[in-house]
Amino acid sequence: MLSRLELLFSINVTGMKKSVIRELLKLTQKPDIISFAGGLPSPETFPIDQVADLAREVIREDGTWALQYGPTEGDPRLKEAIAGFMATENIRVKPENLLIVSAAQQGLDLVGKVFVNRHNPVIIGRPSYVGAIGAFRSYAANFIGVDLDDEGIRTDELRMLLKQMRLEGNLPKFIYTVPDFQNPAGVTLSLKRRQELLALAREYQILIVEDTPYRQLRYVGRHLPTLYELDEGEGIVISIHTFSKILFPGMRLGWVMASTPIMEKFIIAKQSMDLCTSALSQAIAYEYFKRGWLETHIQENIALYRKKRSVMLEALEKYMPGHPEISWTKPEGGLFLWVTIPENIDVDRLFYQALEANVAYVSGTGFYTDGGGKHAMRLNFSYPSESQIVTGIQRLAEVISGNLDI
């Protein structure tokens, strides 16, 4: 039977790859290692006592609802609270255009399921969030990468690409982007680029998938409008949001906003995935909103992460060797920054030397579908403590310095 198993697997899973990042993360679990590799929020931010009290209260007072199956669309009370939250972002969203999902990752899977036929072209950034690549890959998307720079996805490159794809009769279904403090590169799509992206999507009649888990975690600079807001209800943008980074990921709770015809398909697709998102998680999140705790909590997260970001940037400035080919992004928010290293250093090989020196990162290669990223790495600053950040960067800088003349 085991030998026949390969023949029994569906074509969809045959194309799936084990996440290289997850495999490498296993190596970073040794106690002495300072890891910049994960993408986890800091557990110091988790409102454990508040949530413990709320969970008890919700189950006691609302248990017949909270422990039951819920509507696929989501708990109407939570949807209303989220719509209020979105109004603070200048977004007026009707309940029928908002779907509660089992966190952003489910939103990405829904997009794949509803839009991607085998080998359909999909445009992603170079680099891109590995979980989105995985989600779309499971529907056998054909990835076409567009470079990023300090202002996010390069719309000049995109313009030429779309023109070419139209000539070939092979336009993509959508462009996937993380406009705010992108994972992994930490860059933010500028206002001009947001407008250009929308104009291109309009011109070529394709969709934009905006994935924005870090949006509320801005430490410096000015807030920019979401692509969903700039779309002004035209229905070009699917906007994916989550509580994972602003509250905690264990609830597995997020929301998607899209036009009504898209939403109808998402609801049908979600029914076959999980019937509904956990009613218990939704009831707890609703109570958290109702008490007005979310805003305070976000402000506390911002204060903590802003400090950690500064500590990492200062340490990089202080310890990284001065070299024309070494640079790093200066994210205005989020959890990551992106370090570029000289062309003569292979970041996958350097990884093992870094582990020997008790420091870990994620190699850039995991965020590309075309073999790119060999001279770049993603560093996370939310999880390690401030002193670990300083020591870890010192170690990393030494490992890089030791490879400069090879």
Ligand SMILES: Cc1ncc(COP(=O)(O)O)c(C=O)c1O
């Ligand atoms: C860009 C991006 N999208 C989606 C997700 C998935 O988040 P969630 O926990 O809401 O599924 C992450 C998680 O790190 C992410 O960075």
